[in-house]
Amino acid sequence: MNRISLALAAALLAACHRQPPAASPSVPAAATAATHAATANAPAAYAPGPQRQPSVAELTALGRAVFSEPSLSASGRGSCASCHSPEHGYGPPNRLAAQLGGADGATQGTRAAPSLKYLQTVPPFTEHYHDDDGDDSVDAGPTGGYDWDGRAQSAHEQARGPLLSPREMGNRDDAAVVARLRAGPLAAQFRRAFGEAIFDHPDAAMRGLLMALEVFQQSPADFYPYTSKYDAYLRKQAVLTPQEARGLALFNDEHKGNCASCHISKIGSGGAFPQFTDYGLINLGVPRNGKLAVNADPAYFDLGLCGPDRADLRAHREYCGRFRTPSLRNVALRQVYFHNGGFDDLAQVVRFYAQRDTAPQKWYPRNADGGVHKFDDLPAGLEANVNMEAPFGGRAGGQPALSEREIADVVAFLRTLTDGYGGVKSDIRTRTRP
Numbered sequence: 001m002n003r004i005s006l007a008l009a010a011a012l013l014a015a016c017h018r019q020p021p022a023a024s025p026s027v028p029a030a031a032t033a034a035t036h037a038a039t040a041n042a043p044a045a046y047a048p049g050p051q052r053q054p055s056v057a058e059l060t061a062l063g064r065a066v067f068s069e070p071s072l073s074a075s076g077r078g079s080c081a082s083c084h085s086p087e088h089g090y091g092p093p094n095r096l097a098a099q100l101g102g103a104d105g106a107t108q109g110t111r112a113a114p115s116l117k118y119l120q121t122v123p124p125f126t127e128h129y130h131d132d133d134g135d136d137s138v139d140a141g142p143t144g145g146y147d148w149d150g151r152a153q154s155a156h157e158q159a160r161g162p163l164l165s166p167r168e169m170g171n172r173d174d175a176a177v178v179a180r181l182r183a184g185p186l187a188a189q190f191r192r193a194f195g196e197a198i199f200d201h202p203d204a205a206m207r208g209l210l211m212a213l214e215v216f217q218q219s220p221a222d223f224y225p226y227t228s229k230y231d232a233y234l235r236k237q238a239v240l241t242p243q244e245a246r247g248l249a250l251f252n253d254e255h256k257g258n259c260a261s262c263h264i265s266k267i268g269s270g271g272a273f274p275q276f277t278d279y280g281l282i283n284l285g286v287p288r289n290g291k292l293a294v295n296a297d298p299a300y301f302d303l304g305l306c307g308p309d310r311a312d313l314r315a316h317r318e319y320c321g322r323f324r325t326p327s328l329r330n331v332a333l334r335q336v337y338f339h340n341g342g343f344d345d346l347a348q349v350v351r352f353y354a355q356r357d358t359a360p361q362k363w364y365p366r367n368a369d370g371g372v373h374k375f376d377d378l379p380a381g382l383e384a385n386v387n388m389e390a391p392f393g394g395r396a397g398g399q400p401a402l403s404e405r406e407i408a409d410v411v412a413f414l415r416t417l418t419d420g421y422g423g424v425k426s427d428i429r430t431r432t433r434p
């Protein structure tokens with residue numbers, strides 16, 4: 001167990017127990033502040049927390065069980081794992097653009113389920129990001145936060161969302177979740193972890209449940225093992241094939257793929273292995289996906305950062321259409337891509353980057369006058385929000401930034417980012433040092 005997870009678990013436990021934490025230099029400042037806030041609000045002894053402090057190992061085991069437990073959903077059929085499948089990099093297990101959930105287990109979501117791996121370093125959302133790696137006077141713009149639009153500030157805040165979301169696990173409120181937990185197959189394990197009386201205190205039970213999910217999602221062996229072929233290559237324990245090596249070069253080349261300008265591929269200055277994202281929120285002009293039921297309404301637009309799912313930045317029209325750059329680790333295990341699940345083939349995704357502007361008729365529908373309706377998933381007038389840097393920006397009919405052979409090379413490289421190369425399950429020793 002790494003230090004951050006331990007410190008996090010310690011801080012969460014302290015918050016959960018509503019006791020001032022023992023002064024510990026390893027608890028991060030933010031976690032300590034959160035703990036203090038929780039302590040300050042805590043009523044006295046008449047609202048006791050759980051009787052027992054589970055260990056990190058117990059919490060991880062409990063969180064793992066909760067993650068796959070369908071009885072916690074209103075339909076009784078869906079768990080976190082139905083949309084975030086452990087065998088698929090904790091991403092969707094099928095080609096559906098959006099997964100089905102909700103009280104009836106059949107309500108379509110509005111976005112593709114993201115992978116839950118390599119989220120441990122997602123920074124909190126900010127409109128003005130200053131990277132501590134390079135020149136910190138450069139404002140990289142909106143960055144970070146959980147979900148495609150960065151609206152959730154932490155995995156902790158995020159976890160309550162799916163349990164209650166009408167499109168996901170469909171519970172009415174916290175009490176409904178706790179009632180299902182109490183009546184379900186995990187009740188005994190939950191009592192063993194938090195004490196026999198835990199269900200007498202539904203608030204504490206809900207906090208315990210969220211904590212278990214959060215601690216599980218911090219488990220390095222499951223969520224950030226760094227065991228791909230590319231990691232082995234960075235450790236000089238594997239050699240890329242000529243095609244993979246060409247793909248890597250194209251991925252990094254500013255005048256070709258330029259992918260690494262957003263999907264970071266190099267070891268960071270502190271020795272941290274790359275996450276294949278800089279967490280920036282960017283508008284790529286991804287085509288509208290007619291397979292999403294919400295899109296039957298021509299007036300509906302999922303505009304990411306400017307709404308409708310987040311409400312705080314609606315006035316910022318220049319942010320409309322921006323979504324958080326996902327990590328590309330384990331991307332080859334996905335069968336749907338982009339926030340709206342509009343693509344189902346990895347080579348097509350790379351081709352879209354290469355040909356969005358040189359062959360727009362391949363990606364966008366025609367207008368009544370026969371012209372191409374570029375950027376058809378944005379309301380009229382917001383076209384200038386779309387990113388135009390390489391590999392984008394060529395003129396219609398011009399040379400694409402990548403040829404067909406080069407697209408195949410980039411895809412071959414992307415396949416080296418899948419964890420479990422050579423049967424290695426986890427090597428967290430090299431997490432921060434090459």
Ligand code: HEC
Nearest residue numbers: 079080083099100101111112113114146147148158162168
């Ligand atoms: C019905 C499908 C579904 C279920 C069930 C579901 N999720 Fe998700 N999850 C999604 C979708 C879709 C998103 C993206 C939401 C968005 O961007 O608005 C998401 C986003 C997330 C994120 C943020 C990821 C990121 O990249 O920022 C986390 C963390 C997460 N889910 C955890 C969970 C947990 C834990 C559970 C179970 C308690 C769960 N999910 C259940 C579909 C689901």
Ligand code: HEC
Nearest residue numbers: 257258259262282284286323324325326337338339349353
């Ligand atoms: C300007 C920043 C930027 C550049 C350059 C860039 N990407 Fe992306 N990438 C993004 C963003 C943002 C998304 C999500 C967009 C969305 O869903 O609306 C994304 C999504 C993806 C996805 C889908 C992943 C998933 O989980 O759905 C793949 C695959 C991908 N990029 C590969 C590449 C490749 C290959 C290149 C180079 C040819 C590249 N990207 C260049 C920002 C960038």
